[in-house]
Amino acid sequence: MNxxxxxxxxxxDLDEARTDVVDVLVVGLGATGAGAALDAxxxxxxxxxxxxxxxxxxxxxxxSKLIHGGLRYLASGQVGVAWESAVxxxxxxxxxxxxxxxxxxxxxxxxxxxxxxxxxxxxxGYRMGDALRAAAxxxxxxxxxxxxxxxxxxxxxxxxxxxxxxxxxxxxxxGRVVDDARLVVALARTAAAHGARILTRCRALALSGxxxxxxxxxxxxxxxxxxxxxINATGVWAGELTPSVALRPSRxxxxxxxxxxxxxxxxxxxxxIPGERARFALVxxxxxxxxxxxxxxxxxxxxxxxxPEAPESDIxxxxxxxxxALDRPLRxxxxxxxxxxxxxxxxxADTPGGPAGASTADLSRRHAVLRSPDGVVTVVGGKLTTYxxxxxxxxxxxxxxxxxxxxxxxxxxGAGPVxxxxxxxxxxxxxxxxxxxxxxxxxxxxxxEPVALGITRAELVWAVxxxxxxxxxDLLDRRTRIGLVAEDRAAALPAAEAALAYS
Ligand SMILES: Cc1cc2nc3c(=O)[nH]c(=O)nc-3n(C[C@H](O)[C@H](O)[C@H](O)COP(=O)(O)OP(=O)(O)OC[C@H]3O[C@@H](n4cnc5c(N)ncnc54)[C@H](O)[C@@H]3O)c2cc1C
Numbered sequence: 001m002n003x004x005x006x007x008x009x010x011x012x013d014l015d016e017a018r019t020d021v022v023d024v025l026v027v028g029l030g031a032t033g034a035g036a037a038l039d040a041x042x043x044x045x046x047x048x049x050x051x052x053x054x055x056x057x058x059x060x061x062x063x064s065k066l067i068h069g070g071l072r073y074l075a076s077g078q079v080g081v082a083w084e085s086a087v088x089x090x091x092x093x094x095x096x097x098x099x100x101x102x103x104x105x106x107x108x109x110x111x112x113x114x115x116x117x118x119x120x121x122x123x124x125g126y127r128m129g130d131a132l133r134a135a136a137x138x139x140x141x142x143x144x145x146x147x148x149x150x151x152x153x154x155x156x157x158x159x160x161x162x163x164x165x166x167x168x169x170x171x172x173x174x175g176r177v178v179d180d181a182r183l184v185v186a187l188a189r190t191a192a193a194h195g196a197r198i199l200t201r202c203r204a205l206a207l208s209g210x211x212x213x214x215x216x217x218x219x220x221x222x223x224x225x226x227x228x229x230x231i232n233a234t235g236v237w238a239g240e241l242t243p244s245v246a247l248r249p250s251r252x253x254x255x256x257x258x259x260x261x262x263x264x265x266x267x268x269x270x271x272x273i274p275g276e277r278a279r280f281a282l283v284x285x286x287x288x289x290x291x292x293x294x295x296x297x298x299x300x301x302x303x304x305x306x307x308p309e310a311p312e313s314d315i316x317x318x319x320x321x322x323x324x325a326l327d328r329p330l331r332x333x334x335x336x337x338x339x340x341x342x343x344x345x346x347x348x349a350d351t352p353g354g355p356a357g358a359s360t361a362d363l364s365r366r367h368a369v370l371r372s373p374d375g376v377v378t379v380v381g382g383k384l385t386t387y388x389x390x391x392x393x394x395x396x397x398x399x400x401x402x403x404x405x406x407x408x409x410x411x412x413x414g415a416g417p418v419x420x421x422x423x424x425x426x427x428x429x430x431x432x433x434x435x436x437x438x439x440x441x442x443x444x445x446x447x448x449e450p451v452a453l454g455i456t457r458a459e460l461v462w463a464v465x466x467x468x469x470x471x472x473x474d475l476l477d478r479r480t481r482i483g484l485v486a487e488d489r490a491a492a493l494p495a496a497e498a499a500l501a502y503s
Contacts, residue, residue, distance in 0.1 A: 003193035003413045005468030013197035017048040018223050025212055025227035027204045030060035031384050033233030034187035035391030041194035042410055043402045048225055049196055050214060052203035054474050056184035058235050061478055062341025064282055064294055067092055067101050067175030067385045071129035075278055081366050086136040088386045089175045093142050095409045099431025100183055103143045104176040106268040107158055109325050110167040113272050126172045146172040159263045162327045178287060178428050180384055181478045185467050186412040200468060207232060207241050209375025229398035232378040236304055236344040242378050245370060248347040249300040253314035256337035256484050259289030271325045281321045288453040293322050300342060310338035337485040346381040369397045425454055437462045451495040452482045460499030472496035
């Protein structure tokens with residue numbers, strides 16, 4: 001079946017979803033829900049999957065985009081989580097999304113704040129991470145091992161590091177997805193290619209074991225979707241539909257620094273957080289030239305907002321911490337934007353560190369699959385890296401008689417070979433579809449015009465025709481990330497509206 005998602009397909013799929021009884025209804029189209037829709041559809045089950053807003057509207061677009069090998073979980077004794085992460089990273093790098101996920105280098109500068117003993121412990125940790133890589137069968141050419149660099153080489157890779165007292169750096173590698181929202185789009189489209197009905201702008205109002213009351217947010221119309229099994233994959237909002245699910249949301253903020261704010265930075269940085277032994281701030285150069293710097297971990301009380309705000313206190317904290325490693329302080333004017341996401345951490349009595357009083361940074365990143373008395377299966381917690389395993393576990397629980405999951409080796413849309421020719425940027429974002437995106441200019445040469453960050457009008461039109469973008473916000477905030485910087489978003493808005501009208 002065709003993998004294209006668009007307004008016409010949505011209308012058609014919506015009509016069918018209202019009359020059929022599907023094997024599985026998935027609620028929530030972040031990485032976990034889109035992964036569950038794919039897992040179920042690729043087992044041959046009939047699937048409807050709804051999201052109140054858009055693909056990747058929730059936490060999945062606010063991540064650091066790391067496809068972790070699990071090192072930090074090893075450090076906290078969570079061997080099972082570490083192993084699962086390494087195995088899932090391997091699947092993404094080698095089989096399912098090699099066009100979107102690749103290895104990236106990170107430097108941990110050995111500043112006076114890092115003692116020699118601490119540096120030796122950190123290097124031992126990186127070596128254990130490398131052993132995990134080998135055990136997961138990820139070839140070294142896809143994910144090189146750690147090394148120690150001299151100060152001079154360190155400064156070539158990160159020229160704005162403070163040279164004074166710098167003893168060099170530890171260089172390590174981990175996986176990274178080019179854009180977390182694109183991973184979700186690829187999952188949803190691959191699910192659609194296996195027959196899943198992907199329905200954005202459809203809010204579940206109430207769930208039961210045999211379906212959901214749903215509201216079409218475009219028309220306001222309410223209707224039922226009937227299903228033999230229901231999976232709640234609404235992340236940090238899961239408790240609103242299934243009140244027995246207890247979560248402790250934690251806010252993570254990233255800054256978006258202007259291109260060039262840190263010179264020619266060619267690697268990511270792990271910057272030690274003063275006063276903390278094993279926590280680091282991250283500096284993450286992006287393919288579009290912007291630099292993300294994160295990451296806070298603050299418990300959130302009260303109602304869950306649709307789009308969390310990054311408070312000034314988080315911004316100041318990150319500027320201060322990252323500035324400790326640089327040759328000049330980072331200023332507020334270096335910040336072009338900021339974004340925050342909410343980790344859907346599971347609050348359970350057997351969480352390592354204990355639920356009562358434990359900081360959210362200590363809560364386990366393990367996922368949970370929970371069945372409520374009415375038969376709804378909720379899958380929550382975990383992380384982007386392990387979305388596939390979460391999805392598999394959820395479908396196993398919801399549909400115990402289904403055949404086994406096939407997704408560990410199932411390539412996502414775009415994962416095929418890329419004929420040489422299109423620019424690297426297109427190949428990294430569209431994989432084997434890069435040519436088709438580029439060839440849109442044959443239809444109208446104006447589609448080759450750039451909109452922002454090297455993104456062309458053709459990419460916006462592609463997103464409307466094939467990636468389920470229904471409005472300008474879908475285009476600017478999720479199919480592309482232009483919207484992360486308010487002035488870029490305002491400048492690109494007319495092009496987004498033109499693309500919707502053109503398509
Ligand atoms: C700041 C931060 C950084 C992170 N960095 C990383 C990282 O680098 N690597 C990593 O592996 N993990 C990372 N994580 C974790 C990871 O991002 C999350 O665990 C993951 O994205 C959660 O995905 P999800 O699909 O479960 O939830 P979400 O992405 O939040 O999806 C839930 C969806 O449900 C929808 N929804 C809600 N209510 C309803 C309703 N009533 N009806 C229909 N739909 C509804 C929402 O619109 C949303 O799209 C990070 C998390 C945060 C907060």
